Amino acid sequence: KVVAKKQQFAVIGLGRFGGSVCKELVKLGNEVLAIDSDEQKVNKYTNIATHAVVADATDEKVLASLGIRNFEKVIVAIGDNIQASILTTLLLKEIGVENVCVKAKNNYHHKVLEKIGADKVVHPETDMGKRIAQQLSDENVIDYIELSDEFSIVELFASAKLEGKSLVELDIRARFGITILAIKNGEEINVSPEPEYKIARGDLLIVIGHNDDIKRFEDQVM
Numbered sequence: 001k002v003v004a005k006k007q008q009f010a011v012i013g014l015g016r017f018g019g020s021v022c023k024e025l026v027k028l029g030n031e032v033l034a035i036d037s038d039e040q041k042v043n044k045y046t047n048i049a050t051h052a053v054v055a056d057a058t059d060e061k062v063l064a065s066l067g068i069r070n071f072e073k074v075i076v077a078i079g080d081n082i083q084a085s086i087l088t089t090l091l092l093k094e095i096g097v098e099n100v101c102v103k104a105k106n107n108y109h110h111k112v113l114e115k116i117g118a119d120k121v122v123h124p125e126t127d128m129g130k131r132i133a134q135q136l137s138d139e140n141v142i143d144y145i146e147l148s149d150e151f152s153i154v155e156l157f158a159s160a161k162l163e164g165k166s167l168v169e170l171d172i173r174a175r176f177g178i179t180i181l182a183i184k185n186g187e188e189i190n191v192s193p194e195p196e197y198k199i200a201r202g203d204l205l206i207v208i209g210h211n212d213d214i215k216r217f218e219d220q221v222m
Ligand code: ATP
Pocket: 012, 013, 014, 015, 016, 017, 018, 035, 036, 037, 038, 041, 055, 056, 057, 058, 077, 078, 079, 080, 081, 084
């Protein structure tokens, strides 16, 4: 696993999304300031976050007193109160926070956030729903990364039909235009497999290519 440089984060809003972001950032070794206007929420994070404070993020003076401008990345995870989310984002950008990531509730909210300078806008519910649907609708697909509307990196379990066959024999790149980046088997990972590599039971293929080509590969070979 790549270990990123330790960074200073602030998470505003400790609902399920913000709380989960906060916990994971701490787990990855970062310093995290957790902020919520609800004291009960904050109490749940006093032992998890580096610092946890009760504060109203829509108050400019409060944000200044927390020294929020010194944080490299701030996550705004205020959910239902769209006004508070927008105002907080606006203040953070005005104060000069370099990187502000905001959870959006809907497309209107998203548009406004972009206009006022949010650096990243996320839709955790829709994104997760899409991801789960993808995984459920195709049982070979373990995980995927959407590179664009057309290209993806997909993890596929090799079917029994492929066992013992080499990449050259299957002629995957030439026939389908897709490339196997790596092959995982349990804890082992084989990056850039040789053309002579023979697919084994339990191999997980990490494939990059056009979605149509990946689909064709699955339909014809798997
Ligand atoms: P999730 O679905 O992730 O659980 P949600 O989208 O339902 O969360 P809310 O519960 O509406 O989100 O808001 C997340 C948190 O943001 C709440 O704990 C709430 O107290 C906090 N919050 C709302 N307004 C402010 C504010 N002005 N300043 C700080 N925190 C705020």
